[in-house]
Amino acid sequence: SADDGATWSLIGDNEINDGIYAWNPETFTLMGRIRLIDAAANPSDPNAVADVSDDVFTVGAAGNVYYINDASVAGTEFGITNPGNNANSGTTLADPMASLNALLNVYDLNPGDKVYVDSGVYDLPTNIRILAQDSGVEIIGPSSLGHSATFNRGNVNEGQFGIELRSAKNVTLRNVRVTGAQSGVVAYDADGLKVYNSLFFNNAVYGLYVETDTINVVISGNTAYGTTGNGAIDQENGFYLRGDRMTVSNNISYKVGNQLGTGIWIDSADELTVFGNLAYNNNNGYTITTSQ
Secondary structure, three states: OOOOOOOOOOOOOOOOOOOOOOOOOOOOEEEEOOEEEOOOOOOOOOOOOEEEOOOOEEEOOOOOEEEEOOOOOOOOOOOOOOOOOOOOOOOOOOOOEOOHHHHHHHOOOOOOOEEEEOOEEEEOOOOEEEEHHHOOOEEEOOOOOOOOEEEEEEEOOOOOEEEEEEOOOOOEEEOOEEEEEOEEEEEEOOOOOEEEOOEEEOOOOEEEEEOOOOEEEEEEOOEEEEEOOOOOOOOOEEEEEOOEEEEEEOOEEEEEOOOOOEEEEEEEEEOOEEEOOEEEOOOEEEEEEEEO
16 A cells, blocks of 8 residues: 555566565555465455554665755755655655755765755764665765755764765765764775765864775865864874875865874875865974885
């Protein structure tokens, strides 16, 4: 049933009771239910052995585009028409989910899939974890003046990150903001990572960290800053980049307040391309150690 049990359509009959039934739903719904009934019984018999889903479930629209929104439709850039809700499918403009982590937990995203995160502040009870099964996904925030999607981790303790990539390949982050973490974004074994036009601010240690096991990285057009005088938000190092075959271009890294730390720190990097970056009001603007 796609209407909370008002009507029913047959999806299978005379199935062997082996505990498995593969079903590819074709109807989008936010109010789906499944009913099982003894094959030998008359469906209209009230005494037939049967069971119905305890609650409604969601079947998303077919496609490769997903939507996240906060509790408001004010300032929408992508045309989202409703507040976010994790009971939604996240597959249409009318039923966005409220949490990127919730969407990643529900769907196995693939290369070419895009997730649009609309304007708002998204408080994070846990790290956003992008793992191997979501390789190739692109996360896109708003780009218009006055619009932004900000992920606030609200926890600067060890291991608390805004976005954590682990073995996810060819992921793109575009127009996102990350704050309130030990490190804003961290990437481990994340070959092919691309980060564009994003802001990492007022984290504790790093704005963006890329580990040595990551290659073919593009970091371009981003900004990182910390506010000195408070270890929770001084973001000592804007960018700490350690991968091979990296292109690091047109980024800005600075401190608000006194000079501290390093703006752009690159080491263990081979076949490095760096141009057009600006670092100021740090103790060290650039620190680069590499063999070409």
